[in-house]
Amino acid sequence: MGTLADKLTGLFADAFESAGYDRSYGEVRVSDRPDLCQFQCNGALAAAKQYRANPRQIAQNVVDSISAPVVFEDLSLAGPGFINIVLQDDFIAAHVQKVHEDERMGCETVATPGRILVDYGGPNVAKPLHVGHLRAAIIGESIVRICRFLGHDVIGDVHLGDWGLQMGLIIEGLRDRQPDLPYFDAGYTGPYPEEPPVTIGDLEELYPQASEREKSDPEFAEAARQATVELQAGRPGYRALWQHFRDVSVDDLRQSYERLNIHFDLWLGESDTQDRLYGLIERLKAEEYARESRGALVVEVDDLDGKESIPPLMLQKTDGAVLYGTTDLATIDQRIEEYRPDYILYVVDNRQQQHFRQVFKASYKTGVAPESTRLEHNGFGTMNGKDGKPFKTREGGIMKLKDLIGLVTDHAMARIETIESVREYDEDEKEQIARIVGVAALKYADLMNHRTKDYVFDLDRFSSFEGRTGPYILYAAVRIKSVLRRAGERGLQPGGIMAPRSESERDLDLKLSELPAVVDLTFETRAPNHLCEYAFQLATAYNRFYHTHHILNEEDADRRASWLALSEVTLRALERVLDLLGIEVPRRM
Ligand code: ARG
Numbered sequence: 001m002g003t004l005a006d007k008l009t010g011l012f013a014d015a016f017e018s019a020g021y022d023r024s025y026g027e028v029r030v031s032d033r034p035d036l037c038q039f040q041c042n043g044a045l046a047a048a049k050q051y052r053a054n055p056r057q058i059a060q061n062v063v064d065s066i067s068a069p070v071v072f073e074d075l076s077l078a079g080p081g082f083i084n085i086v087l088q089d090d091f092i093a094a095h096v097q098k099v100h101e102d103e104r105m106g107c108e109t110v111a112t113p114g115r116i117l118v119d120y121g122g123p124n125v126a127k128p129l130h131v132g133h134l135r136a137a138i139i140g141e142s143i144v145r146i147c148r149f150l151g152h153d154v155i156g157d158v159h160l161g162d163w164g165l166q167m168g169l170i171i172e173g174l175r176d177r178q179p180d181l182p183y184f185d186a187g188y189t190g191p192y193p194e195e196p197p198v199t200i201g202d203l204e205e206l207y208p209q210a211s212e213r214e215k216s217d218p219e220f221a222e223a224a225r226q227a228t229v230e231l232q233a234g235r236p237g238y239r240a241l242w243q244h245f246r247d248v249s250v251d252d253l254r255q256s257y258e259r260l261n262i263h264f265d266l267w268l269g270e271s272d273t274q275d276r277l278y279g280l281i282e283r284l285k286a287e288e289y290a291r292e293s294r295g296a297l298v299v300e301v302d303d304l305d306g307k308e309s310i311p312p313l314m315l316q317k318t319d320g321a322v323l324y325g326t327t328d329l330a331t332i333d334q335r336i337e338e339y340r341p342d343y344i345l346y347v348v349d350n351r352q353q354q355h356f357r358q359v360f361k362a363s364y365k366t367g368v369a370p371e372s373t374r375l376e377h378n379g380f381g382t383m384n385g386k387d388g389k390p391f392k393t394r395e396g397g398i399m400k401l402k403d404l405i406g407l408v409t410d411h412a413m414a415r416i417e418t419i420e421s422v423r424e425y426d427e428d429e430k431e432q433i434a435r436i437v438g439v440a441a442l443k444y445a446d447l448m449n450h451r452t453k454d455y456v457f458d459l460d461r462f463s464s465f466e467g468r469t470g471p472y473i474l475y476a477a478v479r480i481k482s483v484l485r486r487a488g489e490r491g492l493q494p495g496g497i498m499a500p501r502s503e504s505e506r507d508l509d510l511k512l513s514e515l516p517a518v519v520d521l522t523f524e525t526r527a528p529n530h531l532c533e534y535a536f537q538l539a540t541a542y543n544r545f546y547h548t549h550h551i552l553n554e555e556d557a558d559r560r561a562s563w564l565a566l567s568e569v570t571l572r573a574l575e576r577v578l579d580l581l582g583i584e585v586p587r588r589m
Pocket of ligand 1: 119121122123124159160161328346348
């Protein structure tokens with residue numbers, strides 16, 4: 001079904017054609033001057049260039065050729081040849097009625113679904129999940145949901161960082177504490193204990209300590225490097241230990257992501273490329289894609305046209321260790337083989353832009369990825385503190401995601417307890433509402449800015465019940481639920497949508513009709529901020545409508561039923577948009 005603007009574009013394309021011009025000039029858009037008109041068609045200006053004619057004359061010819069005059073309340077020419085469009089209220093209402101009847105509210109699925117693999121989250125085993133990974137998870141989850149809603153076949157992969165130096169560091173860190181564990185005995189052949197030798201609390205301590213020590217203790221650093229090489233080469237004790245680290249970490253990660261309403265289809269990681277890594281390296285050597293450079297093995301990826309210089313992608317260090325780029329290349333190899341994706345989207349920090357350029361270029365150059373698979377880095381900016389630097393705890397450390405979730409939940413609890421109705425709910429429900437509202441505040445604030453921009457973490461602002469915030473939008477959704485609930489209690493049913501009676505009602509109708517275009521735009525740009533802005537506008541339009549009309553007290557039964565239907569479809573649209581953003585809605589608050 002699409003939007004009202006799509007429908008009008010069809011009518012205008014016909015009109016351009018019957019006036020003797022190309023159909024493609026018929027594009028109609030939502031007006032950027034809503035004080036003057038609802039929609040506009042500016043095609044006459046572009047057509048004037050092709051047909052070397054006066055744009056105003058063309059616009060007039062088009063208006064004269066419009067074959068569906070009943071649709072329009074007003075069609076007028078403005079400026080050098082713009083056509084301003086105002087629709088008849090009946091026509092608007094008929095459209096909203098269709099939106100109401102359609103389960104997808106006018107949003108179509110794509111004609112040719114593709115398979116899309118989304119690489120997001122990217123936490124590292126053993127290193128605590130910190131706020132730097134927050135955006136990857138939040139933005140990635142939304143992109144996954146949008147692709148899926150449009151009918152694509154989507155696979156989300158967390159791509160754990162589990163094969164790098166951090167593993168060697170914690171192996172050595174643990175050896176220091178408990179040198180007698182069997183994992184360190186090179187002569188021991190197993191079996192190894194099933195119980196992990198560490199808890200998540202231990203891991204969270206071990207890594208920062210080891211990484212601190214690496215900086216000042218060259219012997220320790222060398223041992224960690226060596227342990228990494230041996231782990232990668234398959235030393236059984238280290239493999240067994242590594243498996244424990246991974247299991248303990250993943251258990252903890254799952255819980256954090258669960259609380260954030262983030263769900264991965266695949267829990268693969270860098271290490272899952274082990275069995276193909278060395279074969280791939282051999283092939284690249286044999287085919288002369290990889291060459292030695294000062295003892296290391298690299299693939300040249302510099303632009304052939306020489307416009308900019310990109311350093312080569314490093315595959316193997318002198319000591320034989322593989323690197324971040326090697327596992328990424330092998331992961332692409334694996335994904336292509338197993339899933340044949342049309343796209344692989346990487347939702348990863350902007351600061352890794354150069355890395356992805358190297359990996360993508362190397363993939364295409366070596367035939368790891370066919371040209372038909374689109375590799376795309378959907379980068380994002382940093383969440384900063386008020387000092388403009390990446391967000392830290394008050395003590396200056398890195399804030400763990402768990403602590404951040406606790407912080408936003410407590411903050412939300414303090415706020416919602418000021419709502420009178422909430423005070424009567426039992427503790428369980430209050431806590432659940434606080435988590436949903438807190439996470440919504442965080443997620444909305446993160447998604448609201450274009451992903452490539454940095455933004456400042458400001459919990460007071462994020463949690464406000466006014467303005468562009470998660471709580472404001474949740475509150476609007478919950479308000480509609482309450483209207484519908486009270487209507488239900490009085491036995492009142494929604495009915496057919498009637499022509500709008502006021503400006504606020506008309507604006508709400510028009511806003512509802514825009515949803516499909518917003519979803520498409522969000523997908524095309526991989527930028528959920530468009531959906532955030534739409535959610536805000538829709539919530540605001542509903543609030544205005546709600547304050548001008550007393551829905552439940554309306555005497556005219558048809559009118560009241562129409563308003564209930566309008567409330568219902570608004571709620572569904574809001575819930576749909578919030579779901580695409582990965583934001584939950586409480587039953588009440
Ligand atoms: N683990 C990485 C980090 O913490 C992010 C992984 C992103 N995905 C990828 N395929 N490289 O920086």
